Amino acid sequence: MQDTDPTPASRIASLTDWLRLESARGVGLRTAHQLLAAFGSPRAIFQAGHDALAAHLGPALARALHAPPSQATRTLIDTTLAWLASPSHHVLALGDVAYPQALANIPDPPLLLYIRGRIDLLARPALAIVGSRNATVQGKANASAFAGALSDAGVCVVSGLALGIDAAAHEGALRGTGSTIAVVGTGADLFYPARNRALAERIANEGCIVSEYALGTPPTSGNFPRRNRIISGLSSGVLVIEAAAQSGSLITARVAAEQGREVFALPGSIHAPLAKGCHQLIRDGARLVETVKEVLEAMQVSPLASVPATSSTNALPTESACTELLAQLGHEPLDVDELLERLDTNISQLSMGLLALEMAGMIERLPGGKVQRIHI
């Protein structure tokens, strides 16, 4: 599939609609979700009549949505399509087969995910590691050691590419097969903070960088807290290594708990300022952990499970695997679960195969977890 044009016409049209929706003035994420719930897809929203849209948005916003895209939006669409020419760049829209199911289930999932690097990592068991930017040497060593051991067990370590605990966790995780995902608060084409540029480039090459922000979005203070819901949303749990009382890591942990994720916290001395946040979390119900083994047991991941590293930075399946998948798909809408039973594969491999076919415009996703072959 590597030789197939990664952005066929149907895919371009769909992506254009998503970018128009996300760029529409006055339409925030919450409104976009309401419109998607009402109409089903960006295409259906733009095809809806004025009265139907106005019932949700009022007449002014409905008229604005019906207007042709602005120059800025057209430039963004062009920039995004050009960026997607690189085989290691991807955009997933909410509802795409490869869009991580765990993230899709949070209350406010991103409409689009910009992905740079190994998109296959999105299908791995994942754990977030977060903590203070002003971490101690011991805290950073703990973050790196936990991340390395989790990654060795095949768990992908998710963090936010900040200084301190985040950077140490990414670095530790890059050593193992589980690798790492950095969820950034800027466009996926930018590197921030500057001090982590070398690390960010390594993650782009060996791991995966994820952003919900349009390409070129500069760092703004409001975007970083929003980004935290994706860090926990991609993960089955959040491990807090060091955190001051009333710090941002505690907000991440609270959001994670609201998303139903397990929160883990490392204890420390009663005299250590950066243990206070972790102790507060433990008082509030977080699981106190001393070892990686405890985290893996809680995640129900065997510490002995070793997932082979993928050598390619673009881990889409081979053409023969896709041909077999297409053959199984037949000509009727098919449930993904049923497909999984028919094929000698796992959900991760199947998702990647379906993603490749979807990006090639050869299948489409239908409501209710079904997929169908497109006959051209």
Next chain:
Amino acid sequence: MQDTDPTPASRIASLTDWLRLESARGVGLRTAHQLLAAFGSPRAIFQAGHDALAAHLGPALARALHAPPSQATRTLIDTTLAWLASPSHHVLALGDVAYPQALANIPDPPLLLYIRGRIDLLARPALAIVGSRNATVQGKANASAFAGALSDAGVCVVSGLALGIDAAAHEGALRGTGSTIAVVGTGADLFYPARNRALAERIANEGCIVSEYALGTPPTSGNFPRRNRIISGLSSGVLVIEAAAQSGSLITARVAAEQGREVFALPGSIHAPLAKGCHQLIRDGARLVETVKEVLEAMQVSPLASVPATSSTNALPTESACTELLAQLGHEPLDVDELLERLDTNISQLSMGLLALEMAGMIERLPGGKVQRIHI
């Protein structure tokens, strides 16, 4: 009351019965509790007929109980009465008004408590502090600081006079008004371990030493674990400062939890061997604490409450207070709760007054929390 003979005839007779019961061969603590539940008092047990006793004990033990006390038992009785000649020495029997109610409510309360020093401390709000004998310097500093602050708030700190955390807790608590109780695993007339002799003498003078073991009982390994149930039994909670995994402090904490006491634990570094026990307790439901304030809040003791120190080492009430109490008692059995309402006093002072009168043979305790004046 200080000039009154502390061991009048009725008191001597009662104590003799208790010592005979406790010294009886083949009658352990559990059997003694069964007999007390059946017959009501040691006196009633010894006055019971052979068949009634044999129904509980079998004929051989029943015959042994009816036999006159052995020479060893008579010597013990003499030794105990001689020891009681010191005004700072006391023996409380289960059911005595001054026997601490919290301890009486555990499943296996001691029949007798030998007390050396300030018996008034038994009526204070109390917290146990326990931990490793091989504590770190920081652990001992934490124990001393927590104990000092608790004692400053009027809380009596209970521990086991062992090396390490126990000793540091006693030393810290001696600085404040709450003072300290050392529950020892030998006779109350012995000092063990030798390295804590100076501390034990200070506690005997300024605080209180408590033992359930007959005078002269040497240190034996089995007695120290049994002693731990008294440490927690006297306390409303147990604070574990440092403890290795699978150490004795964890057993004390488990017993405390079984007694319905709150367990508190100080966290520490994941790399500290003596934090592992505390972390296990926190995982099992113990309350993680960083400050004394949290402990006081959980105990519902105000950190500002300051109880004046008692200057006397023998804090029995004045003669005038006892006279007033006797006047209120009148001639009918009276409920202690009703007595408390009539008098301008608190339960602690009232208990001490009743104890003084009981020890002077001027009142007797009746079933159902009632007391009655004895007319001689």
